[in-house]
Amino acid sequence: MGIQGLTKLLADAAPGSMKENKFENYFGRKIAVDASMHIYSFLVVVGRQGDQLLTSEAGDVTSFVFEGKPPELKRAELAKRSTKKEEATTELEAAKEAGNQEDVEKYSKRAVKVTRQHNEECKQLLRLMGVPVVEAPGEAEAQCAQLCKEDLVYGISTEDMDSLTFGTPRLIRHLMAPASQKLDAMEFDHAKVLEELGLSEQEFIDVCILCGCDYTPKISGIGPTRALALIKKHGSIEKALESLDPSKYTIPEPFPYQEARQLFKQPDVLRGEAIPALKWSAPDKDGVIQFLVHEKSFNEERVRKALDRIAAAKGKASQGRLESFFGPAKIVSSTSGKRKEPEAAKGKGGKAGAAKKGKLGAMGKKK
Known part of the structure; x- marks a missing residue:
């Protein structure tokens, strides 16, 4: 799930923290990939088309990070997801019986479930190919963020916005999107997020928790804009909750925001010498x-x-884009059409964020 509505909030309130980049701007950059998020882009053993499978021309510039044991606080969210998968499987069988191809396609996507075997086979293939693999003890996006904090990679590739809540210096979305989608990468700068929102690190974490995250239920009636306003005014979730009118807002029970805050601040990750070498073989x-x-x-x-x-x-x-090895080579045209960040496209600040473009090479030494 990530952080609900965070992309649009940043487009509106911190547009300078976002910028679009052409895919080729990341050539030569070391990027940590959240494998749990991109699993179907490279899992070659579970019925994907050949031109959507994993390999990379990255040389030694990319590593893949796999999930470990999820935090206890995530159990409720995972149970919800499992229920939805089961419901989708039931609907899929009904669609097949009815011969409704449109519904078959729709529910097939919703019913897909990544198993332990899928993950293990994917790791096996990556290692055979000489690709660096990191097995996180906990959340993959938290481990990716740690790699970036330790300056081992330039940024992290994921679609999950809670990587920013874990404090990654740079988050890059759409980097693993198929070339056929013609999506530019969208890069988020954590330091600029805090600067433009006028928040401390802990205040930003509190905003994200109030927006809705994987570790706590959402407070009905409080969206991203309201969450930001509450934390900017009161400085913490504790004081924000005290200010709410109980006749208008019902605090979920339980609402373990303090534990969630601690998970974002001190996640279970490999640090320092415990991190394996991120070098291709x-x-x-x-x-x-x-x-x-x-x-x-x-x-x-x-x-x-x-x-x-x-x-x-x-x-x-x-x-090269990950599917390039098992399909025809694709040429990224410099004149290809622009795209808007899906969640932020309608936000008044979305265009401003996309307007500031530049070569990453000008930002400093490549990692």
């Missing part, structure tokens, strides 16, 4: 062929061509 070609061709029934010629592309890309400070 030579792919194990025989191992990849054994896994994909002999165990997963992939076309051998196609896999060998993919491996040739990996070999050709070694040593290059460039990165």
Whole structure:
């Protein structure tokens, strides 16, 4: 779920913290990828089309971070998601019986569930390909944020906005989107978020909790704009709750905002020397062929061509879209149409945020 409505709030109240960048602006950058968020972009063993599968021409510039054990506070949210998956599965079977192809497609997407086996097979393939893998003890987005805080990567690639709540210096959305979608990357700068909102780190965390996050239920009637106003006026959730009219607002029970705040401030992550080296190694070609061709029934010629592309890309400070190895090469045109940030498109500040563009190379030394 992430943080409800945060993208639009930032577009309205902190447009300078957001900017669009062409995909190629990130060539040569070290990026940590939230694998849990992008799992279907590279999980080659679960029925995806060939031109949507994982590999990368990134050389040694990308690492993939996998989820560990979710916090206890997330149990209620995960239970809700599981229930929705079950309902979607029921609807899918009904649509199949009725021969309603439109509903079949709709509920097929909703019913998809990533299993432990999917994750393990994905890690296996990545390692065979020589891609750095980080297994987080807890939330993947928190671990990605830690990698960025420790200056091991330039930024993190995820669609989940709570990475900002975990304090990542830079969050990059749409970086793993298929080239066919023609989406520019949207980069968020954490320091500018705090500066433009006029908040401390803890106050920003409190705003995010009031917006609605994975760890606490939402207070009905309080959206992102109201949440920001309450924290700017009162400085904390404690004082904000005291100010609410009980006849208008019902505080959920339980509402473990203090525990949620602590999870965002001190998440369960690997730090310092406990973090594995984020360096690409030579792919194990025989191992990849054994896994994909002999165990997963992939076309051998196609896999060998993919491996040739990996070999050709070694040593290059460039990165191709992830599906490029298993599909035809795609050319990113510099004249391709602009796109608006989906959540922020209607916000009065959305355009301002997108208007400020620039090459990342001018921002300092590449990581």
